[in-house]
Amino acid sequence: MDKLQQSIYTLLFFFLSFAGLYFAAAFLIPVALAAVFAMLFIRLCNWFENKGLSRTLSSLLCMLIFIAAIALIVTLLSWQLSGLAENMDAMKQRVVNLLTNLQNWLHEQVGITMRQQKELVKQQSEGAGSGAGSMLANFAGSIMGIMVNTILVLVYMFLFLANRSHIKKFILKLVPVDExxxxxxxxHQAGKVAQQYLSGLGAMIVMLWIMYGIGFSISGIESAIFFAVLCGILEIIPFIGNLTGTSITVLAAIAQGGDSKMIIGVVVTYALVQFIQTYILEPLVVGEQVNINPLFTILVIVLGEMVWGIAGMILAIPLLGIVKIICDHVPELQPYGFLIGTEKQRGKKTGVIDKIKGLFNKKP
Structure with missing residues (x-):
């Protein structure tokens, strides 16, 4: 009966925790993003400190490197987008032709006349026009909110790095001496998981940029580098990001007047890159730092989107990895850590990477 009561209390704790995360999202999202990014730069910050720099200066340098990396990506996207904008008129004309062909098809197959279609579009436009002012205000508010949150993330990140020893001492003061x-x-392990997962994810995204760039260039996509970088960045959002990026690229190929060969080339590139990513890059580069089974990987991504939106989907896996480490080290929570994790089969090497490693580990 005690174990049942303890399990009920644990589930109630998780339920109240998720409720608190949902209602405090506006405050907690910048804090969580800054904490995870700070974990990513702890090793680099320690390296700067070992070279004789102060902790404040080391934290500032890490933050500047982070800003420079984001600025480089934004500059690359803007440069490619400017090249894409030069062909925008031709793309608009192709889209107009596609819409005209669609109208003709609706008229021939469904029986909706051109006049009826125009009236439907006019009604939708009038309905949308009535709310155009509120939409513009909401858009301006969203942009302002993003700018404020970006500044908050940078400030929090710097403070987390500069005060990480103080925060660690505070956590240790919360537990008994014998623990x-x-x-x-x-x-230590929680910080290590976030570092390894995010650094591995960053390296994998760079490799995806190269592979997508080669594939899209061979397929004949205009501004192939732009779409390659876009698809790679969207990989930050598991499962949904790669499909979104490829769908945008396919639509761009259609708008550019691409034939079936171009579209097939994009789809083949996507399938090939996903195969390499799933069976080679993820085990080799990202590895098993976040040892979570596929069921809870999907569940936590869906739950993260419900609680924190896109930010929740990005943070879901590393945060669940940290939660799993806590569960594995607390006896009362070890069953939950076992449920979240994967059952390792010792002595069996079935993966492609395991077989490759086995070739190099064979003793003469």
């Missing part, structure tokens, strides 16, 4: 070593180990 300080366990708590210190949890903090």
């Amino acid at each position: 300080k070593n366990t708590a210190a180990n949890i903090v």
